[in-house]
Amino acid sequence: MTILVIAEHDNKVLAPATLNTVAAAVKIGGDIHVLVAGQGAGAVAEAAAKIAGVAKVLVADNAAYAHQLPENVAPLVAELGKGYSHILAAATSNGKNILPRVAAVLDVDQISEIISVESADTFKRPIYAGNAIATVQSNAAVKVITVRATGFDPVAAEGGSASVEAVGAAHDAGISSFVGEELAKSDRPELTAAKIVVSGGRGMQNGDNFKHLYALADKLGAAVGASRAAVDAGFVPNDMQVGQTGKIVAPQLYIAVGISGAIQHLAGMKDSKVIVAINKDEEAPIFQVADYGLVADLFEAIPEMAALA
Numbered sequence: 001m002t003i004l005v006i007a008e009h010d011n012k013v014l015a016p017a018t019l020n021t022v023a024a025a026v027k028i029g030g031d032i033h034v035l036v037a038g039q040g041a042g043a044v045a046e047a048a049a050k051i052a053g054v055a056k057v058l059v060a061d062n063a064a065y066a067h068q069l070p071e072n073v074a075p076l077v078a079e080l081g082k083g084y085s086h087i088l089a090a091a092t093s094n095g096k097n098i099l100p101r102v103a104a105v106l107d108v109d110q111i112s113e114i115i116s117v118e119s120a121d122t123f124k125r126p127i128y129a130g131n132a133i134a135t136v137q138s139n140a141a142v143k144v145i146t147v148r149a150t151g152f153d154p155v156a157a158e159g160g161s162a163s164v165e166a167v168g169a170a171h172d173a174g175i176s177s178f179v180g181e182e183l184a185k186s187d188r189p190e191l192t193a194a195k196i197v198v199s200g201g202r203g204m205q206n207g208d209n210f211k212h213l214y215a216l217a218d219k220l221g222a223a224v225g226a227s228r229a230a231v232d233a234g235f236v237p238n239d240m241q242v243g244q245t246g247k248i249v250a251p252q253l254y255i256a257v258g259i260s261g262a263i264q265h266l267a268g269m270k271d272s273k274v275i276v277a278i279n280k281d282e283e284a285p286i287f288q289v290a291d292y293g294l295v296a297d298l299f300e301a302i303p304e305m306a307a308l309a
């Protein structure tokens with residue numbers, strides 16, 4: 001068995017989710033190859049070659065892959081992937097953009113967002129917004145799988161010494177082109193990689209009040225997230241949304257502030273190691289999943305916590 005892992009990167013830095021995806025590949029067993037598709041991504045290939053457990057790094061360096069447009073990367077992965085038993089990518093926006101196309105080209109079912117590996121052909125994945133866990137067995141010749149990063153502890157970033165091989169194939173489907181991107185810049189940790197997340201909900205009342213959460217987060221070295229209600233109300237941008245239709249996080253500590261605890265929100269954070277809820281309504285469902293609950297007005301509690309932190 002040989003497993004192909006698609007590296008998640010921005011041509012400069014290998015994203016941590018790749019390490020969780022390799023961890024899933026290690027559980028499946030067999031040789032692990034990592035594909036770096038990009039342009040000028042030499043540093044990423046070097047980092048991938050150092051990942052513990054990786055045997056080979058394939059580098060497809062071409063202008064067609066510069067922005068990892070799925071229309072161009074998917075045919076490359078499908079072509080290379082035919083020779084593999086499994087193709088894995090992190091269940092990020094990028095992975096979720098590329099792998100379904102690969103599965104379609106290979107005419108196999110995709111197995112989405114696995115959270116555990118039972119054997120080489122059997123996996124567990126959440127369904128119904130995480131309210132049930134399905135065990136899925138696949139007899140596809142090539143198993144195309146997205147991996148929920150929070151389900152697997154990352155492998156070591158250092159310690160491997162994989163060979164690096166260039167891949168010549170250039171697929172430019174010519175049906176899409178990169179126009180531009182607007183990336184949110186923040187000195188705080190990235191939401192899905194942060195050890196501590198402080199999230200605000202509708203109870204924050206407006207975007208300006210998020211300054212109380214930013215002050216606390218900066219003291220704790222935390223990332224700031226939000227409920228969908230807070231995003232839909234325009235308090236904060238949608239890349240901060242945690243939940244079923246937002247980001248999935250599983251930090252050491254999740255502090256939910258003015259969030260009621262709808263199942264769609266819980267789907268994105270209930271695997272956090274310790275959950276703290278602050279809500280003025282003692283009946284709020286968030287208290288059912290919280291390890292520590294504080295029934296209080298957030299506008300008093302948060303500044304007090306920030307002063308103590």
Ligand SMILES: Cc1cc2nc3c(=O)[nH]c(=O)nc-3n(C[C@H](O)[C@H](O)[C@H](O)COP(=O)(O)OP(=O)(O)OC[C@H]3O[C@@H](n4cnc5c(N)ncnc54)[C@H](O)[C@@H]3O)c2cc1C
Nearest residue numbers: 201202203227228229243244245246258260264265280298
């Ligand atoms: C298909 C679908 C997908 C969805 N995806 C997501 C998702 O990804 N993420 C997500 O979050 N939601 C999602 N939702 C929405 C979800 O159902 C809820 O509507 C949403 O999570 C509610 O957000 P909230 O808890 O901030 O708001 P509310 O439910 O309105 O809760 C606000 C809470 O703040 C408390 N509060 C108010 N003032 C204060 C104060 N001063 N001090 C302390 N507490 C206070 C209140 O007691 C209340 O509990 C989805 C819904 C659907 C249908």
